[in-house]
Amino acid sequence: MGFEAMWDALAAVGRDRASGGYRRFAWSDADMACREWFAGAACERGMALVEDGNGNAFAWWGDLDAGNAVLTGSHLDSVPDGGAYDGPLGVVSAFAAVDALRERGVEPRRAVGIASFADEEGARFGIACAGSRLLTGSLAADRARGLRDRDGVTLAEVLRGRQRNPDRLGPTPRLLDRLGCFVELHVEQGRGLVEHGAPVGVASAIWPHGRWRFDFRGEANHAGTTPMRDRRDPMLTYAMTALAANKQARLADARATFGRLDVAPNGTNAIPSRVQAWLDARAPDEATVKALVDQVTRQAEERAGRDGTDLTVTMESVTPAVAFDGSLRDRVARVLGGVPVLSTGAGHDAGVLQAAGIPTTMLFVRNPTGVSHAPDEYAEPSDCAAGVTALALLLQELVT
Amino acid sequence: MGFEAMWDALAAVGRDRASGGYRRFAWSDADMACREWFAGAACERGMALVEDGNGNAFAWWGDLDAGNAVLTGSHLDSVPDGGAYDGPLGVVSAFAAVDALRERGVEPRRAVGIASFADEEGARFGIACAGSRLLTGSLAADRARGLRDRDGVTLAEVLRGRQRNPDRLGPTPRLLDRLGCFVELHVEQGRGLVEHGAPVGVASAIWPHGRWRFDFRGEANHAGTTPMRDRRDPMLTYAMTALAANKQARLADARATFGRLDVAPNGTNAIPSRVQAWLDARAPDEATVKALVDQVTRQAEERAGRDGTDLTVTMESVTPAVAFDGSLRDRVARVLGGVPVLSTGAGHDAGVLQAAGIPTTMLFVRNPTGVSHAPDEYAEPSDCAAGVTALALLLQELVT
Numbered sequence: 001m002g003f004e005a006m007w008d009a010l011a012a013v014g015r016d017r018a019s020g021g022y023r024r025f026a027w028s029d030a031d032m033a034c035r036e037w038f039a040g041a042a043c044e045r046g047m048a049l050v051e052d053g054n055g056n057a058f059a060w061w062g063d064l065d066a067g068n069a070v071l072t073g074s075h076l077d078s079v080p081d082g083g084a085y086d087g088p089l090g091v092v093s094a095f096a097a098v099d100a101l102r103e104r105g106v107e108p109r110r111a112v113g114i115a116s117f118a119d120e121e122g123a124r125f126g127i128a129c130a131g132s133r134l135l136t137g138s139l140a141a142d143r144a145r146g147l148r149d150r151d152g153v154t155l156a157e158v159l160r161g162r163q164r165n166p167d168r169l170g171p172t173p174r175l176l177d178r179l180g181c182f183v184e185l186h187v188e189q190g191r192g193l194v195e196h197g198a199p200v201g202v203a204s205a206i207w208p209h210g211r212w213r214f215d216f217r218g219e220a221n222h223a224g225t226t227p228m229r230d231r232r233d234p235m236l237t238y239a240m241t242a243l244a245a246n247k248q249a250r251l252a253d254a255r256a257t258f259g260r261l262d263v264a265p266n267g268t269n270a271i272p273s274r275v276q277a278w279l280d281a282r283a284p285d286e287a288t289v290k291a292l293v294d295q296v297t298r299q300a301e302e303r304a305g306r307d308g309t310d311l312t313v314t315m316e317s318v319t320p321a322v323a324f325d326g327s328l329r330d331r332v333a334r335v336l337g338g339v340p341v342l343s344t345g346a347g348h349d350a351g352v353l354q355a356a357g358i359p360t361t362m363l364f365v366r367n368p369t370g371v372s373h374a375p376d377e378y379a380e381p382s383d384c385a386a387g388v389t390a391l392a393l394l395l396q397e398l399v400t
Numbered sequence: 401m402g403f404e405a406m407w408d409a410l411a412a413v414g415r416d417r418a419s420g421g422y423r424r425f426a427w428s429d430a431d432m433a434c435r436e437w438f439a440g441a442a443c444e445r446g447m448a449l450v451e452d453g454n455g456n457a458f459a460w461w462g463d464l465d466a467g468n469a470v471l472t473g474s475h476l477d478s479v480p481d482g483g484a485y486d487g488p489l490g491v492v493s494a495f496a497a498v499d500a501l502r503e504r505g506v507e508p509r510r511a512v513g514i515a516s517f518a519d520e521e522g523a524r525f526g527i528a529c530a531g532s533r534l535l536t537g538s539l540a541a542d543r544a545r546g547l548r549d550r551d552g553v554t555l556a557e558v559l560r561g562r563q564r565n566p567d568r569l570g571p572t573p574r575l576l577d578r579l580g581c582f583v584e585l586h587v588e589q590g591r592g593l594v595e596h597g598a599p600v601g602v603a604s605a606i607w608p609h610g611r612w613r614f615d616f617r618g619e620a621n622h623a624g625t626t627p628m629r630d631r632r633d634p635m636l637t638y639a640m641t642a643l644a645a646n647k648q649a650r651l652a653d654a655r656a657t658f659g660r661l662d663v664a665p666n667g668t669n670a671i672p673s674r675v676q677a678w679l680d681a682r683a684p685d686e687a688t689v690k691a692l693v694d695q696v697t698r699q700a701e702e703r704a705g706r707d708g709t710d711l712t713v714t715m716e717s718v719t720p721a722v723a724f725d726g727s728l729r730d731r732v733a734r735v736l737g738g739v740p741v742l743s744t745g746a747g748h749d750a751g752v753l754q755a756a757g758i759p760t761t762m763l764f765v766r767n768p769t770g771v772s773h774a775p776d777e778y779a780e781p782s783d784c785a786a787g788v789t790a791l792a793l794l795l796q797e798l799v800t
Contacts, residue, residue, distance in 0.1 A: 019673075021620075021665065080665035081620065081673070123667055189625035209624055211668050220421075220481065220774030223657035223680040224609055224745035225589035228650045230770070235658055236646055239639040246636055250628045257623035258635055260668045261661060265421065265480035267523055268611050268660045268678040270773040273481070278668040280623040345624035370630070373670040374620030 001044065003096040003388060004381075010037050010088055014078065021081030021375035026119035026130070027055070027158045034076035038116045041095050047114070052175065053168030054134040055118035055159075061098060062111035068180035070108075070398045072097070072391065073115030075131075075349060079123050083377020085187035089365060089384065091116050093185045097392040101399075108399035110180060117349045124149045126211070127317050132349035134169055136176065136356035141169040150262075181328060181359040181398065184350035185391050187379050188342070188364040189372035196340040199386040202332045203324050203362035205343045206351040208289050209282035210318035214241060214300065218309040220265060220273035231271055232308035235263070238275040241300040245279060248295050254283035255345055256292060278316070282345045286321060322351040325359035332361055335397045336390050346372075363390055401444065403496040403788060404781075410437050410488055414478065421481030421775035425549075426519035426530070427455070427558045434476035438516045441495050447514070452575060453568025454534040455518035455559075461498060462511035468580035470508075470798045472497070472791065473515030475531070475749060479523050483777020485587035489765060489784065491516050493585045497792040501799075508799035510580060517749045524549045526611070527717055532749035534569055536576065536756035541569040550662075581728060581759040581798065584750035585791050587779050588764040589772035592742040599786035601740040602732045603724050603762035606751040608689050609682035610718035614641060614700065618709040620665060620673035631671055632708035635663070638675040641700040645679060648695050654683035655745055656692060678716070682745045686721060722751040725759035732761055735797045736790050746772075763790055 001009070014022050014030025024030040035057060042049045042059030050058045062069075074090025094114040101108070118131030125147040133139035145156040145166050156166035193201050216234035242258045249256035262276040279296065283289045297313050304311045333339065342364060354360035365379050365387040379387075401409070414422050414430025424430040435457060442449040442459030450458045462469075474490025494514040501508070518531030525547040533539035545556040545566050556566035593601050616634035642658045649656035662676040679696065683689045697713050704711045733739065742764060754760035765779050765787040779787075 019664070079667040079670050081667075082665075082670075121667075121669070126668070128669070189622045190627075207624070219771070220776075221770075222589045222746060222772040222774075223659055224607070224655060224682045224747065225772060226655070226770070227590075228646065228655060233646070233657070235642055239642040242635055242639040243643075246628065246633070255624060255626070255628060257633075257669070257671055259623055259663070259670045259672050260666050261663050263659075263661050264419070265482075265773075266660050267479040267481075267521075267773065268526070269521070269528070269657070269680050270479050270482075270659045271657055272659050273774060280669050282624045346622060347624065370621075370626070371619070372622035372625060373667065374622075374665075374673065376620075 003092060003384065006041060006092045006095060010034070010092065011084055013037060016081060019081045019375055022078040022084065023080055024076060024078040025124040026077055027162050031077055032162065038076065038091070045095070045098065052135060052172045053170060054131050055164065056131045056135055057116045059114040060111055062108050064111045064178050066111060067178050069111040069113055069178050070181055070183070070395060071113040071115055071179055072183045072185070072395065074184050074186060075117045075120035077119055077121050077123065079121045079373045081375060082373055083375060085377050085379055086189070086372055087120060089187045089379065090185040093384070093388045093391050096388045097395055100388065100392040101396055106396055106400060110399050112395060112399055120349055125155055128347050129349050129352045132352040135172055136352055137171040138352060138356065144169050179358050182350060182353045183361055183363065183391065183394060184348055185363040185365065185387055186348060187372065187377065188367040189344065189346045189370070191367065191370035192342045193340060193364060193366035194368060194370070198340050199366045199383040200336065200390045201340040201342050201364045202329055203344060203364060204341045205324060206322040206347060207282045207284055207343065207345045208286040208319060208321040209345065209347055210289065211316040212279045212281065212293055213314045213316050214277045214279060215312045216275040216277070216304070216309055218271070218273060218307070221271045223269045223271055226271060233271050234275045234309045235272050237300060237304045237307045237309045237311065238277050240303045241296060244299040245296045248292050252283060252288050252292050254281065254288050254292050256281045256296065319347055319351065322354050324354055324361050328359045328361045331397060332394060335393050363387060403492060403784065406441060406492050406495060410434070410492065411484055413437060416481060419481045419775055422478040422484065423480055424476060424478040425524040426477055427562050431477055432562065438476065438491070445495070445498065452535060452572045453570060454531050455564065456531045456535055457516045459514040460511055462508050464511045464513070464578050466511055467578045469511040469513055469578050470581055470583070470795060471513040471515055471579055472583045472585070472795065474584050474586060475517045475520035477519055477521050477523065479521045479773045481775060482521070482773050483775060485777050485779055486589070486772055487520060489587045489779065489787070490585040493784070493788045493791050496788045497795055500788065500792040501796055506796055506800060510799050512795060512799055520749055525555055528747050529749050529752045532752040535572055536752055537571040538752060538756065544569050579758050582750060582753045583761055583763065583791065583794060584748055585763040585765065585787055586748060587772065587777065588767040589744065589746045589770070591767065591770035593740060593764060593766035594768060594770070596740040598740050599766045599783040600736065600790045601742050601764045602729055603744060603764060604729070604741045605724060605743045606722040606747060607682045607684055607743065607745045608686040608719060608721040609745065609747055610689065611716040612679045612681065612693055613714045613716050614677045614679060615712045616675040616677070616704070616709055618671070618673060618707070621671045623669040623671055626671060633671050634675045634709045635672050637700060637704045637707045637709045637711065638677050640703045641696060644699040645696045648692050652683060652688050652692050654681065654688050654692050656681045656696065719747055719751065722754050724754055724761050728759045728761040731797060732794055735793050763787060
């Protein structure tokens with residue numbers, strides 16, 4: 001199957017009719033269907049399918065034991081109502097690039113692997129890049145086993161339900177020791193390439209970023225009979241905090257988002273007892289992220305004092321800044337001819353592998369609107385083709 | 401079974417272990433178990449169990465066709481994580497009061513009925529007092545059949561699943577024509593009786609109140625890569641609106657609450673595309689409610705203009721002020737000796753029946769903390785006993 005046929009087969013999986021977006025959460029039925037799709041694409045090409053203990057799937061062309069292998073790929077899971085490109089474009093392009101190398105008779109001297117990393121978005125268990133973090137050891141297996149989804153089910157239980165053994169979670173030295181480099185192709189999640197007028201670019205660095213859970217607690221009571229002065233309403237403390245986060249991010253030239261909320265009891269005629277809200281914060285440097293979160297927390301605590309509510313802030317994950325491998329980037333520039341170099345506020349498995357010491361680079365494909373994590377995410381077919389061409393050229397450079 | 405045994409049997413039904421609160425939503429398994437409990441209590445007393453086409457259950461002592469019947473009771477459903485008393489106290493006290501009358505050999509000249517009204521809280525289908533509104537005709541059967549719960553299932557479908565015929569929804573003239581009056585006993589949802597130092601009081605009026613759905617729409621996008629200035633984040637518009645509602649309610653001596661939210665896609669790393677929020681607004685008079693909602697809507701629209709979001713406000717239900725029957729209240733005062741007279745911001749089936757022209761009164765039982773619609777809702781056993789005594793005295797006065 002060529003690019004388009006692969007794309008069309010995958011496009012049907014896990015799509016919500018009402019929103020038009022994707023709901024491919026880790027180990028859900030939709031995610032299992034994506035795994036089946038990946039297995040089929042590997043099988044069709046005679047590539048060896050290997051899954052590590054973390055649910056990361058790999059399709060291999062050539063002998064991994066020869067060492068210094070070249071890995072490419074991305075992920076197939078999605079955020080809630082995500083777009084079609086974030087993740088899948090990198091996996092589909094990887095298969096298409098392997099097809100291109102084979103068509104032109106390239107005989108790689110090093111194995112070429114295509115990765116589909118598990119739970120990159122963290123939409124179900126709250127930890128982004130869980131699969132690559134487990135593979136590299138930056139997420140401890142014990143912690144991962146106890147992670148719970150919104151229904152309270154642990155990752156260990158979910159894995160057992162999918163015939164996976166949670167005792168196998170953790171680093172895979174045999175694989176890591178044999179990897180020479182990793183290349184992730186990804187749809188751009190901003191308009192940098194639109195501004196540069198280029199279909200393909202290369203990443204310089206990933207901004208430091210993290211997730212903090214704000215637990216606002218008050219007192220549930222009747223919305224009709226409780227005088228305003230007697231209330232301890234955590235919704236008010238949350239509302240001020242959301243506005244403060246927006247303002248502080250603008251002042252610091254950073255990014256702050258409250259996009260996920262859980263309200264209890266969530267009844268129209270009840271003052272909430274509890275509002276849980278997740279702050280996503282990012283900036284070009286770590287000091288700015290820290291100062292931003294500290295300032296928002298201070299303002300939230302001050303407001304909680306006035307509302308008679310209280311507040312706990314829990315850091316759920318923090319990823320330091322990652323600078324991608326310089327010499328690999330130079331090779332990309334040489335092979336592709338001066339492409340734009342971009343930094344990004346988005347986390348990726350590429351960042352996790354680079355942080356673990358594996359020379360890594362990323363190729364971005366132009367996104368005409370910059371929209372991502374939403375159904376309108378898009379890339380022109382001609383730009384997708386340019387991405388495949390660039391990836392194939394780079395892989396050929398790396399394996400011959 | 402006496403009061404305590406009835407109370408204990410009911411207390412186990414539909415209770416959430418984690419929160420300690422009740423989740424007895426209309427036509428849920430918990431609600432069906434409450435219906436079974438009611439049937440058992442009626443059967444044990446040789447009272448005739450009748451259910452109207454709206455799911456309202458009635459237990460009758462005496463012949464309804466004699467006319468001018470005295471109805472008492474309340475409801476058994478709950479808000480999410482509601483307390484044990486709101487509703488059930490009125491139903492259990494009604495059975496205990498009938499027992500008291502029988503023990504003292506009272507022979508009623510008019511039928512005495514105990515009502516358990518369906519879906520008083522509106523927690524599932526969004527319309528409070530749906531059962532009594534359907535009975536009296538103030539909620540149209542066609543509209544009710546199409547109401548959807550949070551899973552998108554219509555009331556008509558839910559009714560069929562419980563072997564009820566949705567075509568039977570609507571007014572029940574045979575019952576309404578034979579009702580002489582209605583008496584609802586209810587736990588107080590404030591601290592009026594604490595301030596009066598009295599275990600039991602009587603209602604003067606219910607404040608006008610209503611529910612408005614605010615639909616804030618923006619553009620979903622990536623939380624990490626979308627610059628603050630490029631966002632159209634409906635969460636910000638909502639947050640300002642929640643703070644504005646609180647401030648305007650304080651200024652107007654009214655009550656305004658945003659207690660229920662639905663965020664889409666509700667992902668940590670996605671700017672929301674949509675925030676749905678429900679405003680509950682109440683005040684002593686209708687002009688104040690209207691001015692409050694208008695002012696909050698204006699402020700929300702102004703902010704939406706700045707956030708690049710947009711907004712629709714939909715009135716879901718509005719209940720005008722209800723003044724309870726004056727001569728019935730005078731009889732209560734005569735029978736019980738000067739009890740405190742209180743107005744309330746809470747809606748009740750009693751308000752619906754009074755608005756339909758049935759002379760109605762309410763007895764309140766003291767609530768030491770005023771907390772309601774929350775697991776901590778409470779009444780002392782001695783105050784509950786005082787409530788039963790008062791209700792029995794009043795029923796005796798009304799039926800002999």
